[in-house]
Amino acid sequence: MGQSVRQIARRQALEAQAKRRAERAEAERRRSELGVEVVVALAARDDAVERHEREAGVALASLTGDEGLTIAEASEWAGDLTVAEVKRLIKLTPDDNEGVEVAG
DSSP states (O other): OHHHHHHHHHHHHHHHHHHHHHHHHHHHHHHHHHHHHHHHHHHHHHHHHHHHHHHHHHHHHHHHTTSOOOHHHHHHHTTSOOHHHHHHHHHTSOGGGTTSOOOO
């Protein structure tokens, strides 16, 4: 009889441990999925920012190249961006804008 009590207690302990392991595994799976969602969302954000900054750079390159404005003038037309920001955005433009004047 003492043996069966020990066996019952051992089985209960093992079942409780198995349940805790399963709960931890499920929590880890959920956390992993949420971590992936964060990384994907931030990558999408970074991609969108990069695309929009390139578009802004192309427009600024047109202001300084096609329209003949200085960097300072282009910065005023673009909502008072700093000269440094205008130069940074122009540098992001595709290679076909290599001849664009960035000095000034």
